[in-house]
Amino acid sequence: xxxxxxxxxxxxxxxxxxxxxxxxxxxxxxxxxxxxxxxxxxxxxxxxxxxxxxxxxxxxxxxxxxxxxxxxxxxxxxxxxxxxxxxxxxxxxxxxxxxxxxxxxxxxxxxxxxxxxxxxxxxxxxxxxxxxxxxxxxxxxxxxxxxxxxxxxxxxxxxxxxxxxxxxxxxxxxxxxxxxxxxxxxxxxxxxxxxxxxxxxxxxxxxxxxxxxxxxxxxxxxxxxxxxxxxxxxxxxxxxxxxxxxxxxxxxxxxxxxxxxxxxxxxxxxxxxxxxxxxxxxxxxxxxxxxxxxxxxxxxxxxxxxxxxxxxxxxxxxxxxxxxxxxxxxxxxxxxxxxxxxxxxxxxxxxxxxxxxxxxxxxxxxxxxxxxxxxxxx
Numbered sequence: 001x002x003x004x005x006x007x008x009x010x011x012x013x014x015x016x017x018x019x020x021x022x023x024x025x026x027x028x029x030x031x032x033x034x035x036x037x038x039x040x041x042x043x044x045x046x047x048x049x050x051x052x053x054x055x056x057x058x059x060x061x062x063x064x065x066x067x068x069x070x071x072x073x074x075x076x077x078x079x080x081x082x083x084x085x086x087x088x089x090x091x092x093x094x095x096x097x098x099x100x101x102x103x104x105x106x107x108x109x110x111x112x113x114x115x116x117x118x119x120x121x122x123x124x125x126x127x128x129x130x131x132x133x134x135x136x137x138x139x140x141x142x143x144x145x146x147x148x149x150x151x152x153x154x155x156x157x158x159x160x161x162x163x164x165x166x167x168x169x170x171x172x173x174x175x176x177x178x179x180x181x182x183x184x185x186x187x188x189x190x191x192x193x194x195x196x197x198x199x200x201x202x203x204x205x206x207x208x209x210x211x212x213x214x215x216x217x218x219x220x221x222x223x224x225x226x227x228x229x230x231x232x233x234x235x236x237x238x239x240x241x242x243x244x245x246x247x248x249x250x251x252x253x254x255x256x257x258x259x260x261x262x263x264x265x266x267x268x269x270x271x272x273x274x275x276x277x278x279x280x281x282x283x284x285x286x287x288x289x290x291x292x293x294x295x296x297x298x299x300x301x302x303x304x305x306x307x308x309x310x311x312x313x314x315x316x317x318x319x320x321x322x323x324x325x326x327x328x329x330x331x332x333x334x335x336x337x338x339x340x341x342x343x344x345x346x347x348x349x350x351x352x353x354x355x356x357x358x359x360x361x362x363x364x365x366x367x368x369x370x371x372x373x374x375x376x377x378x
Contacts, residue, residue, distance in 0.1 A: 001073025002097040003037045005057065007089055007108065009066050013055035014083045016238065017046030019210045020053040021079045027124065033082055034123045035096070036074040042067050045126070046079070051207050052126050053214070054239040074120035075104055082106075085113050126241060129232040134225035135169070135194035139215050139235070142222055145176045146212045148187045148341040148368060153205035154180035164202035166249040167231075171197070177252055178205070183334045184252055184371040185341060198226050202249050207242035214240065255357060256371060260350035262323040264300065265363060266316065268347050272339040274314050278304040279332035281312050288332045289375050294325050304332070319346065328354045329377040338370035 017033055025031060025048050034045040041058040059067045075098045086094065089108035098104045102117040137145075146165075154162035159181075166177040175188040211233055215222065223234040226244075233240040278290040282304040290304045300318055305311040328351060339347065344362035351358045360370040 001035075001037050001075055002069065002071040002095070003042060003067050004069050004093055004095045005042060005067045006065075007086065007092050007094050009057050010086055010094055011083075013042075013044045013057055014086055016055045016214050017044045017053045018079060018083055019214060020046040020048055020051045022048040023080075025049065029076055029118055029122050030124070031079055032076040032118055032123075033079050034074065034076050034120055036120065037067075037070050037072055039070055039072060042070075045123070047124070047126065049124070050204065050243050051210060052239075052241040054126070054241075056237045056239075058237070073098060075102065076118040076120050076123055077104060077115060081115060085115075126239075127227075127230055129225050129227050129230055129241070133196045134223050134234075135174075135191055135196060136221045136223050137174075137191070139220050139222050140217055141189065142224075142233075143212055143215055143217070144343070145174075145187050145189065146208045148343075149176040149178040149185040150205050150208045150212070151337050151341060152178040152180060152183050152185035152370075156180070161202055161245055161247040161249055163206075164204045164245040164249075165208055166252075167201045167203060168199040169194075169197055170199060177249075179250075179252055179255075182331070182373050183338070184255060184369075185338065186252075186369045188367050200249055201226055201231065202245040202247070203231055203242055204245055207240075211240050211242075214238065256369070257350070257352045257356060257359065260323065260352050260359070262294065262321070262326045262351040264294070264321050264349045264351075265319040265346060266300070266349070267319070268339055268342060268345055270316055271347070272336060274302045274316050275332050275335050275339075277314060278302045278312050279336065280304075281306050281309050282332050289329050289377055290332045290335070291327065291329045291377065293327045294321055296325075297321075323351075326351055326354065328358070329375045330358075330372055331375060334372050338372060341370065342368055344368075 036043045044055045046053050057066050091109035095107040104115045104117045106113040149165055168175045172191050173188050174191045177186040225232045229244050231242050279288055282288045282290055293301045295301050299315050301315050303313045338360050342362050346363040347360050348363050349360050357371050357373050362368055
């Protein structure tokens with residue numbers, strides 16, 4: 001195998017596939033990056049058997065040559081050393097060559113490295129997903145679906161299914177739901193031009209976080225395909241394959257209250273910064289709890305009290321308050337994360353009493369929903 005490649009292209013691809021490589025894998029060869037050269041371009045692969053990422057560099061694109069003098073072949077390089085070497089090479093192009101003894105020479109300018117490679121035949125074959133059953137989404141829309149839900153997954157392995165995001169596609173509506181049983185985040189969007197349906201697909205939150213980092217905010221679309229235990233996200237130069245979590249996701253619709261007793265409409269940024277300030281005195285020991293109290297005509301009071309430290313009180317003017325008076329305590333961390341995920345200027349918050357879950361939504365948009373369980377404070 002031999003080729004000469006643009007160094008910046010190689011660095012970008014290496015960084016992408018590194019996101020799937022874990023030093024703790026039980027299969028030794030998976031600590032490496034697989035490099036495969038074909039006449040039309042070079043593909044890099046990284047995998048930890050839960051997530052696999054393939055990054056493709058075409059030989060030529062938009063009249064720009066990325067890879068030249070290609071002699072076909074493949075090799076696995078040690079991920080511990082290869083990325084650092086590539087990053088520190090002196091010139092804009094890199095020549096990579098492997099011989100029959102699996103020795104790999106990396107040249108750039110006057111620098112020359114020799115690395116011991118491994119036989120690519122021993123690298124596990126990635127499962128091929130049949131992409132007949134697929135649908136497309138704009139990349140920026142997929143990224144906002146992930147951003148508005150994934151933060152609410154559970155970090156506790158006691159209920160593994162809750163460490164993932166539940167994805168359903170039914171009657172041309174795609175819905176993402178995440179919950180850690182103290183809060184819930186969901187977002188739905190219409191999906192046209194597809195007739196496929198699936199439900200109870202749960203993608204690990206960790207996979208979606210990595211995918212979100214890798215996807216470039218270009219105007220491109222991403223093609224999504226699902227099989228019984230894998231999901232594939234495919235763009236022009238990237239295949240991102242993740243296993244799905246086993247088990248049934250809990251039925252969450254019954255958590256969402258049908259009616260409310262108190263309804264507040266408020267500017268998102270104002271509420272966010274007030275709760276952020278109140279949380280300064282609500283540090284770890286008491287679950288970061290702050291209290292919200294309605295003050296009659298168009299005012300709410302946000303307070304936090306730590307006996308050892310002190311307390312804080314701040315009033316905010318809200319756009320409107322309807323219904324019963326209310327005192328409610330909740331985790332400031334959950335509230336801050338929920339408000340940050342809603343990218344709208346105003347939110348409406350529907351309360352059903354001091355000990356019932358409450359719902360935060362953007363004003364005039366029901367497709368985004370955040371639910372938080374209150375905290376008992378007595």
